[in-house]
Amino acid sequence: MYLDQFGLTESPFSLTPDTQFFFNKLSYRSALNMLVSAIKNNEGFVKIVGEVGTGKTLLSRKLLAQLDESFHVITIANSYLTPNELKGLVAQEIGAHTKPDMPAYQLMSSIYRALLELVKKGKQVVLVVDEAQAMPRDTLEALRLLSNMETDKHKLMQTVLIGQPELDQLLARADLRQLSQRIAFSATLSPLSSAGVAEYVDFRLDSAGAKSELFSGPAKRLLYLASGGVPRLVNLLAHKGLIAAASAGVQKVGYRHVRAAINDSPEAKPLGRAIALGGLWLLPLAGAGAGVMASIQLGTLL
Known part of the structure; x- marks a missing residue:
């Protein structure tokens, strides 16, 4: 579908629970360690x-x-x-x-x-x-x-x-x-944070053989807003984003490709859908305090 175009050896965002793609970070690592320790003891x-x-x-x-x-x-x-x-x-x-x-x-x-x-x-x-x-x-x-x-x-x-x-x-x-x-x-x-989603996306891509960063920063932020940090929704939207980028003949998934994925996914969270439907782009305000975001009406989407 898009593996050759992006240099991938397998689909990175399959919904099948493959242990190769286990994200051994955050609450997942803690839960796994607890399970193994409790069972062995x-x-x-x-x-x-x-x-x-x-x-x-x-x-x-x-x-x-x-x-x-x-x-x-x-x-x-x-x-x-x-x-x-x-x-x-x-x-x-x-x-x-x-x-x-x-x-x-x-x-x-x-x-x-x-x-x-x-x-x-x-x-x-x-x-x-x-x-x-x-x-x-x-x-x-x-x-x-x-x-x-x-x-x-x-x-x-x-x-x-x-x-x-x-x-x-x-x-x-x-x-x-x-x-x-x-x-x-x-x-x-727990659902992933914004930074956790970005790390999760990169991890899945690396595990599937990616040689370069395939999602832009804005694309990852929109993935977080539209998924609420739920891995299954991240997988669904990221997969559709890759399809949209492949169809456009480009080598990197940008904001507009994730936006197209959201518009094709009724499962997406309300905030992400509102941003995608309205063409709003959320970016940190330069020089502003942590957590402050600006809404920008896009003319040309990244």
Whole structure:
């Protein structure tokens, strides 16, 4: 599409969560370090919260890539499970003996024995629940009961809950306080700052083989305003900006190309859309204090 024109080896802003493009800076590095440390120290429950598009799935995949063969990882992508479906899935993933219509107490005993066998083999079981805010209340309680399984010194299964901010609201319920109290560590993925977006864009381009800076400063600032610092929106708009620049036959993405990307993206944040639609360009005022911006009506866009 535009790879040859810009000297790229692969698409830098794909929406697929590729660990090659994990941005190991700011809240992402902090969250990853916390996750790895908590899991290796057998801390039990860990929670990661972030808005849609902030990179939770990519973080979880990066986490899995950091764990060696001594970890037995179970991943739940669809968290809308009944308690029995959850227990059945865990049993299947750890090789527990089950049969149809097995009473709940027998199923739990079978899971416990299978977990003990894995520990004897030097395996540490980690359950990663994505989109945990969608998990029903009764299933969360079943998850807590599974987490009760332990030896005198170690948890037999650790759990990583990954979800949107609604997960915090769910866990704040009085009837889930026993689960909430078991969460040893938690972290929040925050949107990127303006400087963070600029660094993120350059990092993605460098990782895709760029040999020069492909986005102008004004283009990066507009990307920030239109994305609110949400990585998924940055990727979407930057990708369209590259297409617009390639179509124009130029070697660098400028303000007008990002503006075209915004006009083609209803997902863009209101401020960015207003600027793009109105032709306003925000630049720091020369000699002004930090954070002061000037709005300039553009005649010729950069």
